Amino acid sequence: MGGTLAHNNPLDFTDKATVLVVDDSTENLALMSSLLKGTYRLKVANSGDKALVYAKLDPQPDVILLDVMMPGMSGYEVIKKLKADPATRAIPVIFLTAMASAEDERRGLEMGAADYITKPISPATMLARVRTQLENKVVADFLxxxxxxxxxQVQRRSGELSAIQDVTILAMASLAETRDSDTGNHIRRTQHYVKQLALKLSTHPRFGYFLTPETIEMLYKSAPLHDIGKVGIPDRILLKPGRFTPDEFEIMKTHTTLGRDAIAAAERQLGMEVDFLRFAKEIAYGHQEKWDGSGYPLGLAGDAIPISARLMAVADVYDALISRRVYKEGMPHEKAVAIIQEGRGSHFDPDMVDAFMDLQETFQAIAQRYGDSDDDLTAKVTQMARLQDLGAA
Structure with a gap:
């Protein structure tokens, strides 16, 4: 709004509104000034170029009375520029012209004019129609x-909800991380691996329908919960540095089901299904499945494995291979890449491996950016020792 209309009640304006009159005729400008002065604050322009300048000057006009036939820039050209400019497009324009045909009026209104008054004018009619447009503008500005x-407010609330989602996920993931040999940086790395792989595949014919920007953001949020089920695995197995016995491995495999069920329980507490938790369930339950059907917990194969879980499978295995743990050294990047490539069509979706190969330098950069320091590993050793002591007690 031009800043001149006071509207405690939307239809009231007690301060003088500003009216810009645009006409190349000195006589017409004088006539309009005599009719409007005292009631409104006036600006006058005798050309289209000046009208465009005055329309932006403070205080901006609350309504513009615009002649059509002017030398240089016509009224039609003026209104076209006014409506194209975000700073002036909301100002109502009333054409005030001698062009009286129905076709002229149609053209003027189609170009965005709020009203069309033909000359010679009736002062009472003109004043009434100016006031109508001013009242309409007050309401429009208010709305x-x-x-x-x-x-x-919606953006603020959306931001708050997004932050709540992030905090919830990180809190749950951090809980799992306290009982695992992985460091917190494993969570960050796999998040970024999944996102980059999903972005790369978003233009692929097999995945483009699914990997929309919104879905990719949800996958990024969900990725930290892939091992949440490990909180339910006994310490004697979870913290064991060596190889599992067959019985121990069967128990370890249940972390996928435990993770899915924990997330589902959280949803039930909310009383509703949530998109980012839906993907979290898929990832937690299915990221140990293998393309050839030899994985767990269901032995799914091929496209029966959710896309979200297939993405995490590549991300999780790569990070497990390259990362130092309290019980092993990390594998060189090149060797990890070779192992992923060897798993193409057996462990992993072939097209996802191809995308990974294109992104291998990006994966390496993420691993370096969020690498585990000696302090991280020392802290993890201390944490695991405390957990083992508690378990023994």
Whole structure:
């Protein structure tokens, strides 16, 4: 709004509104000034170029009375520029012209004019129609301000909800990490691996329908929960540095089901299904499945494995191979890449491996950026020792 209309009640304006009159005729400008002065604050322009300048000067006009036939820039050209500029497009324009045909009026209104008054004018009619447009503008400005306020509130609430999602996931993931040999950086790395792999595959014919920007963001949020089920594995197995016995491995495999069930329980507490938790369930339950059907917990094969779980399978295995643990040294990047490549079509979705091969330098950069320091590993050794002591007690 031009800033001149006070509207405690949307239909009231007690301060003088600003009216810009645009006409190349000195006589017409004088006539309009005599009719409007005292009631409104006036600006006058005798050309289209000046009208465009005055329309932006403070205080901006609350309504513009615009002649059509002017030398240089016509009224049609003026209104076209006004409506194209975000700073002036909301100002109502009333054409005030001697062009009286129905076709002229149709053209003017189609170009965005709020009203069309033909000369010679009736002063009472002209004043009434100016006032109508000013009242309409007050209401329109009020509604626009309300909409902007509501949009800001929605954005704020959306930001709060997103933050709550992030905090919830990180809290749950951190809980799992306290009982695992992995460091917290494993969570960050796998998040970024999954996101980069999903972005790469978002244009692939097999995956483009699924990997929308919104889905990729949900996958990024969900990825930290892939091993949440490990909180339910006994310490004697989870913290064991050597190889598992067959019985121990069967228990370890249940972390996929435990993870899915824990997330489902959280959903039940919420009383609703949540998109990012849906993907978290898929990832937790299915990231140990293998393309050839030899994985667990269900022995799914091929496209029966959710895309989210297939993405995490590549990310998780790569990170497990290259990462130092309290019980092993990390594998060189090149050897890890070779193992992933060897698993193409057996352990992993072939197209995902191809995408990984294209992104291997990106994966390496992520691993270096979020690498585990000696302090991280020392802290993890201390943490695991304390857990083992507690378990023994």
């Amino acid at each position: 626009r301000d309300q909409n902007l306020f509501l949009e800001a």
